[in-house]
Amino acid sequence: MSWQAYVDEHLMCEIEGGNHLTAAAILGQDASIWAQSSAFPQFKPEEITAIMKDFDEPGSLAPTGLHLGGTKYMVIQGEAGAVIRGKKGSGGVTVKKTGQALVFGIYDEPVTPGQCNMIVERLGDYLVEQGL
Numbered sequence: 001m002s003w004q005a006y007v008d009e010h011l012m013c014e015i016e017g018g019n020h021l022t023a024a025a026i027l028g029q030d031a032s033i034w035a036q037s038s039a040f041p042q043f044k045p046e047e048i049t050a051i052m053k054d055f056d057e058p059g060s061l062a063p064t065g066l067h068l069g070g071t072k073y074m075v076i077q078g079e080a081g082a083v084i085r086g087k088k089g090s091g092g093v094t095v096k097k098t099g100q101a102l103v104f105g106i107y108d109e110p111v112t113p114g115q116c117n118m119i120v121e122r123l124g125d126y127l128v129e130q131g132l
Contacts, residue, residue, distance in 0.1 A: 003035035010123045011105055012037050015115050022091065023106040024120075034101060041069020041106075048102070055081055055097050068093060068104075083121060085113070092116065096124030100132050 001009075003026050011024035025036035031048035047067045054061040058080035065072040066086040073086025073093050086093040091108035094116045105120035107113070 005035075006123060007035040007037055011103070011119060013119070015111065015119065017110065019111050019115075021105045021111060021116060021119065022108050023104075025104045027102045027104065029097075029100060029102060039106075040104070041071065043069045051084060051095055051102065054084055066093065066095075068106075083117075083124075085117065087113070094120040096120050098124050098127040098132055101127060103127070 007024050007026060011026075012020055014020060021037075023037045023039040023041065025040040026034040027036075027048060028034055029052055031043070031045045044067075047069075050061060050064075051066065054066075054075075061075045061084065066075050066084060067073075068086075071088060073088045076085045076087050076092075078085045082097055084095045091106070092113055093107075094105045094113075096103040103120050103124045105116045107116040
């Protein structure tokens, strides 16, 4: 399966009520784009560097927030070294780290934080199991 198919079929899939994530992507830990949805924001490499640093040093993003494509998200509880979650208004972002990649999901109402977490983390866990 291509990386784009993982984004299209597993991250941008229809969830209950006919809703979808706003945007999603799979990036290499070096900020290279493996696959992304059309609405995924144009990010800066330093934003990905800061996210990677928070996986290595949990809590480093808390004072500044998580920035992605110039949008600032307040960092909320995640899983140290594995998942970072951010919130902005009625939406947010979930980032799951795998052995080689970062899986991103961005959502807005009516999608809930829990639905986004489940979609992103389920694919991330699968990629970890596959050694990716």
